[in-house]
Amino acid sequence: MFRNREIQLLILAMAGVSTLAVVLAFFLPSAAPAIVLILAVLLITITLLFTSWRYQKIRTLSGYLKRISGGDYTLDVRDNAEGELSILKNDIYKVTAMLSEQSSGLQQEKTMLTEAISDISHQLKTPVTSMVIMADLLSEPELAEDKRKEFTNNISVQLERIEWLVSSLLKLSKIDAGSIQFKQQPVLLKELVHKSLEPLLIPMEIKQQSLTVNGEDDAGYLGDMNWTSEALINMLKNCVEHTPEGGSITINIAENALFSEIIIQDTGRGIPKEDLPYIFQRFYKGKHAGEESVGIGLALAEKIIKSQQGSVDVRSEAGSGTTFHIKFYKQIV
Known part of the structure; x- marks a missing residue:
């Protein structure tokens, strides 16, 4: 309490007045009763002024809280002076900043929800x-x-x-x-790839596309086989659809001390440079997207992979094919 600046000033003022009264009473003993009376009045006045000042500060803080509850988060009530009221001001500022961020986040979510529904x-x-x-x-x-x-x-x-x-x-x-609990089980990458290719073998055969799978048989990672297979199917489907007849799809599998990886490369027409930053956004349809595309397959694939401590990058050039690079990290550094 005594570290508070306002309390220190109050004590100094009361101590100064009391000391002055004692000195006057010592040198003027006949006027001691009057000096005591004046001292009492001064002490009461100082206490009332201090209490009034503190109530004014509290009313100000109360006004801040009312404005915050009304949705006004633009307040800056920071105060670098010492004291419990200054500490309270700083705490109110922190809460205001937090509420402002939450309100902004909720507004963004509301906007995203509206756009998604649209x-x-x-x-x-x-x-x-x-x-x-x-x-x-x-x-x-x-x-x-x-x-x-x-x-x-x-x-x-x-x-x-x-x-x-x-x-x-x-x-x-x-x-x-966050309602899906992804399994953490040993998964062999080649087994995962072959499982993902099964529903696409007929379309590849119809388009006479060649398929090559390279890599170590024992390469693997800890994750969910079924969900990851769904992610791979969406990416492989994208490669099959955008690779012309007679084209090729190559899948390379590898594992090292940091991560396990799957690299899918096709010889399709590629993705335009201006579309690359957005292909994992929901409902985004690039220039080469088919009429039946809804722009959600790659977004779902990225979500599934990232939810398993993984990442997916894409590199592409028009006319030179597309490469999906998937990594499953063994631990987060």
Whole structure:
């Protein structure tokens, strides 16, 4: 308490007045009663002034708190002087700064949520509108049988697209919310790669693309086989779709003391330089994206890998192919 500057000033003022009164009473003993009375009045006045000053400071702090509760986070109530009120001011400033950051974060999340809902609505609007039109055409009795089959097939394709979109969004939401517990089990990289390639072998065969997998058989990492396979499928699918007929896809596997890595390289048309910084953003569609692309596969892949202490980088040049470099770190330094 005695380290507070205001308390020190109060004690000095009261001690000075009391000392003066004692000296006067010593030299003027006949006036001692009057001196004591004056001393009492002065001490009471000093105490009242000090108390009033402190109440004024407290009222000011109370006003700050009311403004903060009203959403005004632009206050700067820092005070470098010593004392418990100054300490309280500094604490209020820290809380204000924290609340301001939280408010800004919530506003950004609200904006991102609004944009995400808008993007999702846009992605669903096109296939739903298409299905509504085709459903109306199917209801016509005079519709040719070949057209009926074509429309039915198109509706089936659009439903699969919507199902994939909703499923991917749910997975992303679960990862964002931290509700998914990724397993920490030994995973062999070659086994992971072959598992991820299975659903893409037929499309690769149709396009007559060659596939090469190089690397050590015992290279591995600690992680979740199924989730990581989903991430790899999305990246490999991107390579297959953007590599022309007769092209090649090469996968290199390696492990060292710091990390395990998978390098996927294709001979496709590459990604334009201006698109590279954004390919992992949700709903981003580059210049070379297909009409059926919704721009969510690579975003999901990056989320899954980063959630397992990993990283993914992409290098590409137009006309020279694309390289995905995935690393799973053994520990965070």
